[in-house]
Amino acid sequence: MRDLDKALADIIAIRSQIAAGTAFRGYGPATMAATSCVALLTAFLQHLVLDDPTAQSPAFLLGWGLAAFVSLSMIGIEMRARSHRHHSGLADAMIHQAVEHFLPAGVAGVLLAVLLWKFAPETLWMLPGLWQILTALGVFASVRSLPRTVAFAGAWYFIAGFAVLLLASTTHTLSPWAMGLPFAIGQGLMATILYFASGEADVED
Numbered sequence: 001m002r003d004l005d006k007a008l009a010d011i012i013a014i015r016s017q018i019a020a021g022t023a024f025r026g027y028g029p030a031t032m033a034a035t036s037c038v039a040l041l042t043a044f045l046q047h048l049v050l051d052d053p054t055a056q057s058p059a060f061l062l063g064w065g066l067a068a069f070v071s072l073s074m075i076g077i078e079m080r081a082r083s084h085r086h087h088s089g090l091a092d093a094m095i096h097q098a099v100e101h102f103l104p105a106g107v108a109g110v111l112l113a114v115l116l117w118k119f120a121p122e123t124l125w126m127l128p129g130l131w132q133i134l135t136a137l138g139v140f141a142s143v144r145s146l147p148r149t150v151a152f153a154g155a156w157y158f159i160a161g162f163a164v165l166l167l168a169s170t171t172h173t174l175s176p177w178a179m180g181l182p183f184a185i186g187q188g189l190m191a192t193i194l195y196f197a198s199g200e201a202d203v204e205d
């Protein structure tokens with residue numbers, strides 16, 4: 001029985017190693033472009049509905065939480081379908097690896113929002129910029145299994161995050177466009193990179 005368990009563990013380890021060295025094709029450009037539209041639509045609706053986003057911070061956070069849920073749901077559904085189509089037997093390992101790359105940044109973003117809202121609401125103006133920086137870290141963590149040029153999207157989120165923090169520091173207010181525009185551009189850039197990616201030749205060794 002121990003030999004069987006060891007053999008199964010070895011197989012799992014080998015599959016994980018193969019997945020780590022394989023270009024992940026689970027992200028589709030069309031869905032990335034759709035998430036860009038979700039960001040723009042959310043910013044536009046909040047611009048119309050929220051008279052003062054800073055004073056209505058729960059509604060601001062709820063709106064972007066729903067936008068994130070819709071976007072992640074679309075990405076997750078397509079990622080599962082594309083992974084099984086392109087990676088067949090390695091699909092589950094590849095999906096697990098992709099989620100693993102982004103999970104720390106995602107969890108940190110959620111906990112940071114709860115922490116600031118609950119204990120330091122006067123600092124919520126920093127949240128859009130911090131979320132963009134965390135997104136950049138998630139993108140950079142995924143570069144090894146995605147086209148190298150995805151690093152440009154990571155760089156965009158990183159620079160945009162600090163730019164948004166700098167601009168917001170003068171007013172200490174929340175702005176739907178400070179969230180919507182950087183994420184719309186970033187996701188649009190991701191969609192463009194994935195569309196023109198040349199496959200494994202464009203993936204880091």
